[in-house]
Amino acid sequence: MSKQAKLIVDKDFVVGEVDKRIYGSFIEHLGRAVYGGIYEKDHPQADEQGFRSDVLELVKGLDVPIVRYPGGNFVSGYNWEDGVGPLDQRPRRLELAWRTIEPNWIGFNEFMDWCRKANTDAMMAVNLGTRGPDEARNLLEYSNHPSGTYWSDLRVQHGYKDPHNVKTWCLGNEMDGPWQIGAKTAVEYGRIASETAKVMRWVDPTIELVACGSSAIGMPTFPDWEATVLDLAYNDVDYISLHQYYGNREKDTANFLAQSVGMDSFINTVISTADFVQAKKRSKKKINLSFDEWNVWFHSNESDKKLDPWQIAPPQLEDIYTQEDALVVGCMLISLLKRADRVKMACIAQLVNVIAPIMTTNGGAAWKQTIYYPYMHASVFGRGEVLVPLVSSPKHDTKDFTDVPYVEAVAVHNEEKQEVTVFAVNRHLEESISFDIDLRSFGQGRILEHIVLENDDLSASNTGDAPNRVTPHTNGSAALSDKGQIQAVLNKASWNVIRIKL
Template identity: 60%
Template sequence: MKASICIDKHFTAGTVDPRIFGSFVEHLGRAVYGGIYDPGNPLSDENGFRKDVLELIRQIDVPVVRYPGGNFVSAYHWEDGVGPKALRPNRLEPAWTAIETNEFGLNEFMDWTKAAHTSPMMAVNLGTRGAEDAKNLLEYCNIAGGTLYSDMRRSHGYEAPHNIRLWCLGNEMDGPWQMGHKTAGEYGRLAAETGRLMKMVDPGIELVACGSSNRKMPSFGYWEDQVLEECYDQVDYLSLHTYYGNPQDQSPDFLACSADMDAFISSVVSICDSVKARKRSKKQICLSFDEWNVWYHSKEQDKQLPRWIQAPPQLEDIYNFEDALLTGSMLITLLRHADRVKIACLAQLVNVIAPIMTDQNGAWVQSIFYPYMHVSRLGRGTVLQTLIQSPRYESQYGDVQFLDAVAVENGENGSLTIFAVNKNLSEDMDLTADLRQYSNYHVHRHIVMTHQDLKAANTREQPHQVFPENSGVSSLSNGILTSRLPSKSWNVIILKH
């Protein structure tokens, strides 16, 4: 099978905002307790932070982490998680039917972000609380001192403000599963008033309004339009969430899900620009795809878990090789929309639908870890418009190409990196690309991740079942790149001077 890509260094799709390589830590399952935070474990540091987990997170180079939810935030009292730990209450956590001890809270999270070399994306409760509480939380975090809540923070041992710049105005408020679920008009008005109040306190913050929880929501489109009609002037980003699964074991359809993600992004961009035109505004709303991943493996087993226990093993999907292929395609999709998608969060980071898993004896990485790490570390710079000529196949999302690909030029180190997925399950692909504008380059490395078994997965006992290798076959001659992409493979082709 033959395919080609065409790029021109003068035709760019957008500049990559590093925050599109973000992730998410929610008070859900073992994401916090037993995941990033495990006091008393010999693998943890003096703060209770798992050192093995921190090392793996640093390998990905995660620039931003969303916290504390997620559905969890819509009934959360942030005050429960600050101050002396002995005084913090146990609470029923209705979103995930668990017990929250509040041993880990806001200040612990801020300490953890420093250890993980990342920055916070903080969510406020617009479900059971509202604008006043959001203002108080912002004051606690960002005001130097001399006021009730800033002095409260100082009394808790944090003299300097946390200076959190990025804030989510609630979570999935369109969803009937959400505590404090609202109509589009109700939420839009609340987001506008909350945003206005928060920017009175700190004009330099950025705000993310809730878009639709997924593209299949009955209110999709109407929700975005009405929310932005109310809060366009107060917010900076609109959120998107989506998860994909393969419960019917239809792998070709599953690998085509990135086409749905692409259409979702394009649709929301159109709605944002429609509201902009209607308001005659000069302001452009960008997108925060702050929840995305594969999620379906654990849903049946989660139905068997008991209610009202601490840190139950919820949403612990064990990811296989085909999940990694779709993850790669979804990352390519985010890059192709780098002009408007400025923030994105792989949901989540540890144990809960996550690239990193732990037990009491160590941590290991799942198959999806590798494309996430590759794109985060090698996909920064300028995205080139990448035109693909590839054989196609019919899927539930229509006629899709076997090849997903995008090229990113890094002006700082002079590299050109091509990320590519061959979705053909039986045939290798001979890829060519006219790179005469890069004729003085050479193929530095061609990383390949492939496996004969789409269901192969990494485990604690066999952590390298799905693993990338520097075994790709690529060459650049007279400005023409030729590459062999194995059937069902993730590829990273790095070219340098």
Template identity: 60%
Template structure:
């Protein structure tokens, strides 16, 4: 099987916004408690944060983390998570039917964010709360001082503002499962007025409006048109959420799911631009794909979890090798649309459908999906080049023409490198040629592949089997490349120009 990628410096999709490599921490399951925060654990620092988790998070080089939810957000009072810990109330979390101790709140999370060298993508509750609470939170976090909420922040130990720049206006408000679920008109009006008040407090912030919680919602399309019609002038991004799974155990169809993500993005872009045209606006709304991942392994287990526990094990998917391959395809899809997808959040980061898992009394360890995300987040920095791809295709029950090759190239001008990410969806070795039209490849710096595993192979705390290795199956030819992509493989090729 043969395939070709043609790239040119003259044809660019977009400069990559680093926030496309964001992630997500929600107060649910063991994401916060026993995830990032566990006083008494052998690795815990003096603040109670697990240092072993911090080190793994740093490997992923994540610039932005969405917080504090998720479905949890729609019943959350942010005031419960500030002030002396001993005075904070314990609350029922109705979203996940758990107990929330509020040991970790705004200040603690901000401290953790500083430890991992990231930024907060803060979310405001527009389910059970509204305009007043949202603008108060912006004042608490971002106003210099001399007002009620900014002085409260100082009394709680934070003299300087947190300076949070990216804010989400609620979570999945289109979903009937959501506490405070609203119609599109109800949410659109509330988001418009909340956003207006928030920007009056701090006009430097950027706002994310809730789009559909999946492309398969019965209200998809109509929801976007309505909420954008209300809030277009106040907001900067529209959100998308989508999760993928392989419950039918159909590998070929599963690895094609990135085509569904691509169709979703294209559809939402079209809707945003139609509202722009209707309003005769010069403002472009970009996208925040602020929940995406693979989620299906843990569904049966979660049905058995007893309610009203602190940090019960929820959504603890144990990922296998085929999940890593699909995640690679999804990352490439996001990069292909980096002209409009400026923010994306892998949901989530620790324990809950996550690349990092922890044992309460033991180790933190890397799941199979850790590595494709680590490769792209660390090396996919710069400008995405428009790919011209020639590859054979196959047909599945849901998709008519699935390319065996999924690939994209990123030009890092500062380092004088081109980085190629590629997935071979096929079960045969692929002869992959890279042709450059206006620059030459001098040498391969690194060719890393994940391949030759059983598709159901997983990692554990004691056995990290599914991980990358180096390949030497390449040749630099006339300034281009001739590469062998192994069957069912994730590949990263770093090239010096």
């Protein structure tokens, strides 16, 4: 084992505090995310409202702080009024974004009930595709106003006396995408986002608002879109959104594992663009980032092309994830943490069945996909302050990237628990790498555990029949050296969590 890497961190050199919402997720009315995912009224483990309790337990295991809803592309054609009130009076609609039928069995109030059961908050999106400021302010009044007005009293009439008090709102979704219902130019969107934000804040001044950024880094509109939208709506919004998915269509694993290098660049470009607008406006206000769609997505592309349209909850976007995918998700989580000073919210897309860490069968089991584990580890152990990571690592080149470090790593200091957690990925496909951790100013610590997610078969995945084929173990090698440093071996193609008690 000739290759060596090192991480140096100091308690006084801090990137930023982790906003717990960086570990958010996403539920869209798409495929089996809702129907057959969080909700299946005839399932043996359905509760009195039809929510799957087995899925709820897996969601709770992730400690998800916020869930974006109801879309996604779906929201740009959605009438929120269809999903409230008596079930037998709710319409069935043609859902044009994904070419299905939406029965509206689950709507706003039911989702809020599910959030309470899952110990999470809602990040609601409003429709700025076919609708606009009027519908957005009405939904906010329905959600957050106590009573005594038309929409708030309608909520009370529907059985919800207390306001839902949703505090985080997305102003549309991917509005620069030609696939989007009601797609807009940057100027068109910037104006409607500004006006929608204005009236929503008049209804409830305590909310936070997310403006749509470009739909992906490869969009021809990027980053002019961000600059124009923020120029028009800077004073009205708090966040700009980012979306990015990665896939290994060319079966080039080394290049696939390097994709988070591009994610780092994407994040930094959006920060630079937001700060340019801030400078241009001589503003003291800082716009932060909401990376509210991110994941691996490519496995299901071909099968999705073969689906017949106008079904209710067909199996769409059901990627079955591998060990290789889990490593990419781990690297993406590290990318988010490395910019915790500006990335304050993020949503792995999505939560159940649809490109998701949790899978189910209708009427049957629910299980953890490979990507469940790095997401869970980061959410559970990655709370506190991110320390500036000085990483030295051997590097390599791939088809799309140069100087890719074999080792990606970041450390989070939880002062309350007196712990430091190091997250590290070894991208090398053939060799283990010796890894030293220098905690410098923290003094001596002891190893609580070294968790490793690895598999000799990078294509190995979990299924309903074999739900534990890829699972983490705690037999990692991290130990204290004579000099008080921590020494570990990062096995080839592995995700590592090293927890240190100070």
